[in-house]
Amino acid sequence: MKNVLNRRAKLYQEDMEALFKVWPEFSYWLATGEELPEAGQISPMTKKAQRNLKTRPKVG
Numbered sequence: 001m002k003n004v005l006n007r008r009a010k011l012y013q014e015d016m017e018a019l020f021k022v023w024p025e026f027s028y029w030l031a032t033g034e035e036l037p038e039a040g041q042i043s044p045m046t047k048k049a050q051r052n053l054k055t056r057p058k059v060g
Contacts, residue, residue, distance in 0.1 A: 003009035020027040028034065028041035035042050042050075 004011045016030065019030055023030070023044075025040055025042055025047070026044060028036050028039070029043040035046060037046070
């Protein structure tokens with residue numbers, strides 16, 4: 001993946017399909033770089049933020 005990000009390797013369709021199977025909630029983001037939260041299509045950063053908000057202690 002590091003080589004793909006550094007443009008030293010190509011990501012093929014089979015690779016993308018494997019990623020979509022592992023992380024179906026990230027498939028739209030992986031393909032387009034955009035999110036569709038209303039359809040459950042988010043980025044890993046959004047998932048991390050959601051997880052952090054749920055674990056924060058409530059104030060007040």
